[in-house]
Amino acid sequence: MGIKIIPRHGNTFKEKLYLPAIVGGLKVTFSHFFKNLKDTSNIETLCYPEQRPKDITNRYRGVHRLTKREDDSVKCVACFMCATACPAECIFIEATEREDGIDEKMPKKFSIDLLECVFCGGCVEACPCDAIRMDTGIFSFVKKKKEDFVVDIDTLLSHEPMKGGN
């Protein structure tokens, strides 16, 4: 192991003059400016509400959805596992008997308070029958009243899985 001597910069006349470096910097900024002025389509900026982001990954935890069986009935069996696992205690389930013979129980009410939810994905992990998922890719959820953020079972069933994605 020899001693590595690192040359000190800033002592030559050209470097002490500063001006060549300043001109170099101005050249860089001006070239960026001119390139973007000539053709603004090169700029990566997303005009957000009009242009939606296309790079949301499949594992992104968006707003929840309730999955369905093949006959379009709700898959959830109202076992309360998700509500138990939820650290924010924002899942409210009311169970009822299932009459059509496919299963024994189903939820009468299944609502999630999105203002309380911390989007941890614990409910998805806890569910024994893959009835709740967070793969909708919905990242912005805006309402006018506080009560509207408590989404009910119909809304949760209507959410579709994210199309595309990568």
Next chain:
Amino acid sequence: MSAVLISVVIFNIVLALIVSLVFVPILVWMERRVAGFIQDRLGPNRCHIGGVRLGGIVQSFADMLKLVFKEDYRPNSVKEKLLFRLSPVIVFVTAYLSFMVIPFADDLTINGETYMMQALPIEFGLLWVLAFAGLGVYGLMLGGWASNNKFSLLGGIRSAAQVISYEAVMGLSLISMLITYGSIHFGDMVRFQGELIWGLIPAWGIVIQPVAALLFIITAFAETNRAPFDIAEGESEIVGGFHTEYSAMGFGLFFVGEYIAMGAASALIITIFLGGYQIPWLNTITLKENIEIVMLAILVLLPAMSYFFARWIKKNNVWPDPDDVRNRETKWLIIGLIGINIAVVLTLIGLLSFGISSNITNISVALIQVITFVFKLIMVNFFFILVRWTLVRFRYDQLQNLAWKVLLPIAIANVFITGIFVVVLGV
């Protein structure tokens, strides 16, 4: 008081108002858009009035309106209420007044009478500008002190120390220019710069005295508190510097004053070093002699340039949502452009076919020079903005080292060398 005199005076005052006050929103917009483009983003482009965005310039007016209507909050700790209120006004007024002596065009002769094309027709313009450039910093100092706040006081002290150092260098670099031009009247200076050296190069100040030009440009940056010399604001170290305690239009006046000062510094750089209103190789006499050729050239060049500008608008002025009202703007802009072109072309054809009297020659030469001046003003302001988004801020000791150990000796040497040249060559 003839009608001509009154109309010339009103024209000059309105022009001074336009290049100082009306330029502020344009400069703010330029700053934000240029910064965006330099950093590969878009900058403000969303604000619109009925779909008309003008590239986002509406945003500046919206911001100004917001500042006017905000609550003007003054903390209870402020004891010197009068000075606290007065200091933004000082900054604003001094920056604004230094614009008054900038010549926008060569002396205008109408019906045998000559009018100076300055808002304030005085012949000691340089002294006026120096006086107000020095006064402007009182606003920052008083504001920083009256805020009764440690950060504000630090900002005020910093700006005072900075101006003391840089004012000396600025004065010395101007002295060498005074020796060169032999006058403190801006009109004489610009007329001097209309000549040619050896019949080849325009005798602009920057060509005759490149060292003084460099010194003056550096000190002008320092004087206007712009990056890389904006330690008085120093938002990363002392919150907001002198304007920490100001809100609403108090802050707004500081802000506007800073941009007017930038415009005034640009106008000074142009007048002293970049040939003022002169077009290179076309001074006033040449313009007057060849006015018909110049008009023909404008007749050809204006539509050609407008064509390329319209193509650029069509390519770049699009909004992602095709149904949006903003997408109709391109059509209106192009109609406006065509309208301006038709008006100018018809006027020029009318003038050329009916013959040009000497009064019309003088007025059109003055108009061409005003347009040249405004164009140069925009370019130098753009340079100010480009430098701000390129360089980092100086540290306080580096700033003083640069002023006293580097710039001041160079300035003094430059004065001596210039003096020796003038004495030996006897020019």
